[in-house]
Every structure is written in C-alpha cells, then in structure tokens.
Amino acid sequence: MKPLLSLAARSAWNRRFALSLVVVSIALSSFLLMGIERIRQDVRDNFSQAVSGTDLIVGARTGPVQLLLYSVFRIGNATNNIRWSSAQALAQHRAVAWTVPLSLGDSHRGFAVLGTTGDYFRHFRHGDKQPLRFAHGKPFEGLYDVVLGADVAARLGYRLGQPVVLAHGDGALQANDHADKPFSVVGILAPTGTPVDRTLHVSLQAIEALHVDWIAGARLPGVAVSAEAAAQRDLTPRSITALLLGLKNRAAVFSLQREVAGFRDEPLLAILPGVALDELWEVVALGERGLQAMSALVALVSVGGLVAVILAGLNERRRELAILRAVGAGPRQVLWLLALEGALVTLAGVALGVAACWLAVAGAGGWVQGHFGLTLQAAPPGATEWRLIGALLAGGWLASLLPGWRAYRLSLADGLSPRL
Known part of the structure; x- marks a missing residue:
C-alpha cells in the first residue's frame, strides 16, 4: 500500500496544475x-450565554420569544410596560430571592440604554453564571x-468622566436628544460577549428624570425642566x-409562573429563558437548514468537479495505466491508485x-464582535465539525472510485492500442 500511495502522490503532483483547481474548489466548499x-x-453559544442564573423573566403579556428578544437581546420593542407596583408585588413574593427591573426605550448612537438598579450588577449573570466585572470605574x-x-x-472611544x-x-431625530440632561461615565464593564x-x-430614577418634561413619547411644548430641577422631583x-x-x-418556578399568568392587577407573562430560547431556535431552524443545504x-459540486477532472484525464492516461498493467500491476491496484489519488486531492x-476557516475566524473575530456583537471562537473542530470533515473526505474518496472503476475496466490491449 505504501508504494501505491507514493505513486498516487507523484501522479497527482505531475498533474498539479489541473488538480490545483479542484483542490481550491474543495477548499472553498470546506471553508463554507x-x-x-x-x-x-x-x-447559539452567544444567545445561550446572554443570561444565566435568572429563573423567570416577567413582562407585559406577549409572545415568549418577543419578551426574550427585547428584554435580554435588546431586539425589538415591548408591546406594553408593566406597572412599578406590580414589580414591587412580585419582589415581595415569598418565593422570590431577588429582582432586577429593566427599563428600555432610549438609546445613544445606535446602542440601547438600560435603566435598572444596583442589583443588576450584583445579581445579573452570563455564560456559566459569571458575574459582571468592571474594567474601569464603579457602578452608578x-x-x-x-x-x-x-x-x-x-x-465610541469613551473614557471615565466623559x-x-x-x-x-x-435617536433618529436630533430633536429627541436629551441634551439638557447630560450624563457622566463612571464605569466601564469588562467584555462579556x-x-x-x-x-x-x-438608574431607573435617571430614566424618569430624562422624561419629566415628556409625555407620550414627545417633548411637552413650552416646558423645559433643567437637570437640577428634575433631580428635586419625585423620580x-x-x-x-x-x-x-x-x-x-x-422547584417553585412553575407555580410562580402560573401565578404571574393569573396576576389580577394587569396581564403579565413569565417565561423561563431556556425554554423561550428553544422556541427561538425552532423559529430560525429553517434558515439554518437552508444554509447547511446550500x-x-x-461541496457536492466540488466533488463532482474532482470526478470530472479525473475522468477527463483518464483517456490521456490509458497508455500510462496499460504500462502499469504490463509491469505487473493488477486491475485492483489500478483502481486503488486512482482512488488514492482522489483521496489525496480531497484531503489537501x-x-x-x-x-x-480557522485563520478567518481568528483574524476577523474582533471585527465581527465590534460590528455585529457576535463572539467567534477560533477553537479546534468540535464533534459536529469532525463529522463534516469525515463526510467530505469520504465523499471525495467514494467519488474517485468512479474513474477508478473505469480504469479497472480498461483492458491491456485497449491501453496499448488506443482508438483514434
């Protein structure tokens, strides 16, 4: 087998210019x-690691996926808010250990603004229940x-004190800027992905202060409350x-979820983040399968190109194969020669x-995270990726059996006396 492998490698190298195109084609399909x-x-990892350690997310009654998207991933908008009194009632429930209120709706140069309390920095977890850490500064x-x-x-190049x-x-309209109430940067969180x-x-009070002279999403005409005056109000x-x-x-998560669903003061919805995330994957699964099929x-076209190149060159190699038969190579050895040649091209x-692919992920990971917020891991291939690699190698080898079988059927006389 070793001499046959060496002969297949030398034969492929002798036709390297034609086969290099096939190698590039297979490389592109493998890269894709x-x-x-x-x-x-x-x-999936980024989505699943966005929040952990949170048992329930409560919001206005809507779809579970929609509630998960706008509360955790800042995608979309809430159909309605929930009353502060309802949030306080849930915080005082005997089964609840802690609560973190979230208030969304404002922005800054395309980034979401979140109003919350100091409990956010104490209780919020991401990844494998990792707490938030400060790279610089402190909580508000x-x-x-x-x-x-x-x-x-x-x-944005912001620093402490800016x-x-x-x-x-x-923030699409400049008139919507809260320029009369500027903020100061006191802390910068460490990256979480x-x-x-x-x-x-x-803070939640800051959100209220920003909107003391606003109503129904519009600034009150002729009314302007300064930052100092807003701070003196009940926020x-x-x-x-x-x-x-x-x-x-x-163990009380399902009973509390039912209680929230039957909340009397207003219609509320409580979701389990993991269950809602599974529903989200069901929604996007069709798109995933479409990309994988494409x-x-x-890859199938690339393998077909390999078969076409080897078959196209087979007629020119009939005398070469006949000489191999004449010096003692059997039909099976000829078949294995072409099969090994195809396998080597596929492997390359x-x-x-x-x-x-690994270099692209390692090189573009920072750019992708900065522009799309997606953390790409330049990690060794996982189980699924190894299966894909094995499928590609097996497909290339099996495809090369077709020209190998064709060479197997060539007779010695036909090789020595090819028809014109």
Whole structure:
C-alpha cells in the first residue's frame, strides 16, 4: 500500500496544475461548510450565554420569544410596560430571592440604554453564571451617572468622566436628544460577549428624570425642566419594561409562573429563558437548514468537479495505466491508485479549507464582535465539525472510485492500442 500511495502522490503532483483547481474548489466548499457550522454554533453559544442564573423573566403579556428578544437581546420593542407596583408585588413574593427591573426605550448612537438598579450588577449573570466585572470605574451612584458596556466604550472611544448625551427612542431625530440632561461615565464593564457589551446602564430614577418634561413619547411644548430641577422631583418609576426574577428554590418556578399568568392587577407573562430560547431556535431552524443545504450543494459540486477532472484525464492516461498493467500491476491496484489519488486531492482541499476557516475566524473575530456583537471562537473542530470533515473526505474518496472503476475496466490491449 505504501508504494501505491507514493505513486498516487507523484501522479497527482505531475498533474498539479489541473488538480490545483479542484483542490481550491474543495477548499472553498470546506471553508463554507466549516464557516457556517462555526457561526451557527457560536451564535447559539452567544444567545445561550446572554443570561444565566435568572429563573423567570416577567413582562407585559406577549409572545415568549418577543419578551426574550427585547428584554435580554435588546431586539425589538415591548408591546406594553408593566406597572412599578406590580414589580414591587412580585419582589415581595415569598418565593422570590431577588429582582432586577429593566427599563428600555432610549438609546445613544445606535446602542440601547438600560435603566435598572444596583442589583443588576450584583445579581445579573452570563455564560456559566459569571458575574459582571468592571474594567474601569464603579457602578452608578449619582442620578446622571452612566456605566458603559465594553463595546460601547471601545467603539465610541469613551473614557471615565466623559459626558454622554442620551436620546429618546432610536435617536433618529436630533430633536429627541436629551441634551439638557447630560450624563457622566463612571464605569466601564469588562467584555462579556453578550448584549451587555452594547448597552449603556443608568438608574431607573435617571430614566424618569430624562422624561419629566415628556409625555407620550414627545417633548411637552413650552416646558423645559433643567437637570437640577428634575433631580428635586419625585423620580419613583411609574412603569418598567421587564423584570428578572431569581427564586429561593427553583422547584417553585412553575407555580410562580402560573401565578404571574393569573396576576389580577394587569396581564403579565413569565417565561423561563431556556425554554423561550428553544422556541427561538425552532423559529430560525429553517434558515439554518437552508444554509447547511446550500453549503452541502457547493461541496457536492466540488466533488463532482474532482470526478470530472479525473475522468477527463483518464483517456490521456490509458497508455500510462496499460504500462502499469504490463509491469505487473493488477486491475485492483489500478483502481486503488486512482482512488488514492482522489483521496489525496480531497484531503489537501479539506485541510486547506479548514485552515483558512480557522485563520478567518481568528483574524476577523474582533471585527465581527465590534460590528455585529457576535463572539467567534477560533477553537479546534468540535464533534459536529469532525463529522463534516469525515463526510467530505469520504465523499471525495467514494467519488474517485468512479474513474477508478473505469480504469479497472480498461483492458491491456485497449491501453496499448488506443482508438483514434
């Protein structure tokens, strides 16, 4: 087998210019397959690690996926808020250990602004129940203090003590700026690879202070309340967007979920983050399968190109194969020669594609995180990726059996006296 392998390698090298195109084609298909699988896994990991240690998320009655998206991932908007009195009632429930209120709706240069309390920095967990850490500064204490996520600080170049002006809504209109109430950066969080990195954090009282001269999403005409005057007012929140709950005993999660569903004061919904995330994957599963099918078709075309190149060159190699038969090579050895040649070409293409994918992830990981908030891991291939690599190698080897079988059927006389 070793001499046959050496002969197959030399034969492929002798036709390297033609086969190099096949290698590049297989490498591109491998790159596409591995890249899609890596992005798919990292997207799932990023979503699953966005929040942990939270037993329930409570919001206005809507769809579970929608509540998860706007409360955790800052995607979309809430259909309605929940009353502050309802949040306080849930916080005093005998089964609840802690609560973290969330108030959304404002922004700053495309980044979401989150109003919350100091409990957010004590109880919020991400990844494998990892707490939030400060790279610089401290949590907000003053009314107009703001804590930045890592991506916000990095992309906008903000430092401690720098003034920040928030905007109402998405900030598309300059008239919606809260320029009369500037904030000061007091803290910058360490990177988490979650939506926290792309969020500005202020107190709930700050959210109220920003809107004392606003009503129904519009500034009151002829009314202007200064930052100092707003600080003297009663800034108790009237409503919040959502509420994170941590329970004393997780066994009570389903009973409390039913109680929230039957809440008398207003219609509320409580979701388990993990269950809602599974529903989200069911929604996007069709798109995932479509991408995988498209990359599989590209791989199939590449393997078909390998078969076409070897078959196209087979007619020119009939005298070469006949000489091998004449010096003692059997039909099976001829078959194995072409099969090994195809396997080597496939192996070279797959290795090149996997290496290119790893380098692309390692090189573009920072850019992707900065622009799309997605953390890509330049990690060794996992179980699924190894199965894809094995499938590509097996497919290339099996495809090369077709020209091998064709060579097997060539007779010695036909090789020595080819027809013109």
